[in-house]
Amino acid sequence: MSTRTAHTRADYVAAALAIIDEHGLAGLTTRSLGDRLGVHGTAVYRHFPNLDELVEAVLNEVIGRIADATEPADDTPRARLTAIMVATRRAFAEHPNIIVPFVSSRGMFPRGLEITNRVLTDLAAMGLSGRELAEALQMLESYLIGSIAFDYAGAPDHLEIRRVRRRMLAHEAFDPLTRSAEQIGELNEAAFALGCIALLDMCERLAAS
């Protein structure tokens, strides 16, 4: 009498994320998904209209975790904004294979919009409004997306290192800076922090004017 529980949407999302993490976005197919869940490949269509919507649900899940993890903060708006940006970048460091569809989606799913609204609230608390508020949002979002894409998208670690080095080596100044993966990771981190400071400074300048 043990009722074999049927799969839920959440099961498919979890399986899809695992496959994408392990084998890349191209590794996610209806058949690979079915295999992992012990189910026929076409069973996904009982839960999602197509694979693209599954991927969007995966994005929503990953971004949702950021939203939950950075919830409350008795801090300045600027500190909260920095925390959200750092947390988002970190989340994609763990799931680099999902960055390409994320860039295409531009955060247009429920939990993404939730974070966008939180950023807007913080920017408003910094004294921005109207057109300047919109411009500030755009600046921060562009930089965040670009940093994520630049730092993690498109390649497994060792490949990335090789590629980054190839580029760096073209200019003498880089050779001593990029000898190891750690150095590259550190440099990426520092550059990201610097950009956040520069852009948030600009936000404050806009608020003051």
Add this chain to the structure above:
Amino acid sequence: MSTRTAHTRADYVAAALAIIDEHGLAGLTTRSLGDRLGVHGTAVYRHFPNLDELVEAVLNEVIGRIADATEPADDTPRARLTAIMVATRRAFAEHPNIIVPFVSSRGMFPRGLEITNRVLTDLAAMGLSGRELAEALQMLESYLIGSIAFDYAGAPDHLEIRRVRRRMLAHEAFDPLTRSAEQIGELNEAAFALGCIALLDMCERLAAS
């Protein structure tokens, strides 16, 4: 005796770019490419080892045009940097369907490296060196990629407007700002310029320290 000239690599690149512009990246297949050139679908393999390399050649071509168009400048390093960033962003506005593979490639092709090296030269002329030079490059590149992706990637115009509006409407401040496509385009442009100023200011600060 009219010798029918065979196709060259450049022919395939031009055809591929036209198809991508008209029908999106997914519209580019070996068969659609063959049809456009009046040739069998498998003929591409005489010129490129696979489709990914064709797409990389397309990226190289598009970026190469930017490199050629922004060549000389009797200007300050900062003005040259701004010009390169604006020109790159504009080039992708004309070829939005190519942004996703560009993000994955991270500029790792000949003409992309050429531009990267030019940026490095200008940053060095601003007084940056060593680790700060590397960080400055990373900041600018991330912001540029992100702005391009945020402003143009993933959707034809009318779709983009609908999506952007849907998001904007979630916050009261945006409704009056984003009534038309022109307003959105203007806002994107202004936000991009602002971010460039913020990041280049930071570069100067780094150079001065």
Add this chain to the structure above:
DNA sequence: ACCTGAACACCGTTCAAGT
């Protein structure tokens, strides 16, 4: 040197059918 034609192993998706 460039292209054709047939073939291969794969895709996403549909739909009738099962429980």
Add this chain to the structure above:
DNA sequence: ACCTGAACACCGTTCAAGT
């Protein structure tokens, strides 16, 4: 309500063969 099985039109790529 969820899943199976067969089928469809479509992929990228290989390879022997043509000129």
